[in-house]
Every structure is written in structure tokens, then in C-alpha cells.
Amino acid sequence: SDVKIKTFICPPAIDPQVMHENLHHEGEEKRFFYAGTLDKLREFETVLEAFNELEKSNWKLTISTKDPEYAKTVISSYSNLENNVDIQNAKTKQELLNLIAQSDIGVSIL
Numbered sequence: 001s002d003v004k005i006k007t008f009i010c011p012p013a014i015d016p017q018v019m020h021e022n023l024h025h026e027g028e029e030k031r032f033f034y035a036g037t038l039d040k041l042r043e044f045e046t047v048l049e050a051f052n053e054l055e056k057s058n059w060k061l062t063i064s065t066k067d068p069e070y071a072k073t074v075i076s077s078y079s080n081l082e083n084n085v086d087i088q089n090a091k092t093k094q095e096l097l098n099l100i101a102q103s104d105i106g107v108s109i110l
Contacts, residue, residue: 021101027058028058029058029059029060030058030059030060030104030105031059031060031062031102031103031104031105032051032059032060032061032062032103032104032105032106032107033061033062033063033064033099033100033102033103033105033106033107034047034061034062034063034064034106034107034108035063035064035065035090035096035099035100036064036065037065037066037067038063038065038067038070038071038074044074045074047107048074048075048078048081049078051078051080051081051084051085052078052079052080052081053080054080057080057083057084059084060084060085060086061081061084061085061086061107062085062086062087062088062099062102062103063075063085063086063087063088064087064088064089064090064096064099065087065088065089066089068087068088068089071087072087075087
């Protein structure tokens with residue numbers, strides 16, 4: 001075949017059967033969660049721009065990434081994000097599952 005298509009490896013998602021039960025929280029804050037890289041391929045800046053435009057601050061975005069320092073640099077360029085973004089570096093599957101359990105909504109980049 002002469003078809004040449006650029007491909008990108010995307011790791012499989014987490015099996016819903018192994019996820020922990022959601023930890024309910026008090027208050028009206030919505031907790032979002034993203035795990036992965038903040039690279040140009042995924043264009044995560046689009047998500048950050050959307051959060052930056054929110055007028056209400058009753059939300060929290062937790063980002064788990066292998067490069068927290070880079071994530072802090074990216075977040076610092078958005079004026080409304082610093083107080084609402086928590087950057088983590090889950091090193092094990094259990095740490096990742098615990099972070100997911102504390103969230104209300106998952107953010108995925110396709």
C-alpha cells in the first residue's frame with residue numbers, strides 16, 4: 001500500500017472495573033481531572049483557554065503529568081488559572097486512581 005498516514009501512539013484508558021468509588025465532597029465546587037502530557041500534539045492549551053475564560057471560580061482542575069515543572073510554566077501564562085489548578089505527578093496506578101476518585105469530571109483530549 002502506498003498510503004502514508006502519520007500515526008500517534010495513544011495509551012489505553014483505565015479499565016472502569018478497577019476505578020475507585022467517587023469520593024463525594026461538600027460544596028458546589030466542580031472538580032475536573034486530566035492525566036497526561038501538555039504537549040503540542042494534544043493541544044491542551046485549548047482546554048486551558050476555556051477554563052481561563054470562566055467567570056465563576058467554583059471549580060478546580062487537577063492535572064497529573066510527568067513534567068509538573070513544565071505544567072506550572074504553562075499554567076502561569078493564564079491569569080485566571082493559578083488559584084484553581086492543582087498539578088500532581090501520580091507515580092503509581094493507585095495514586096492515579098485516587099486522584100480520579102476525588103474528581104467529578106474527567107477531561108480527555110482526542
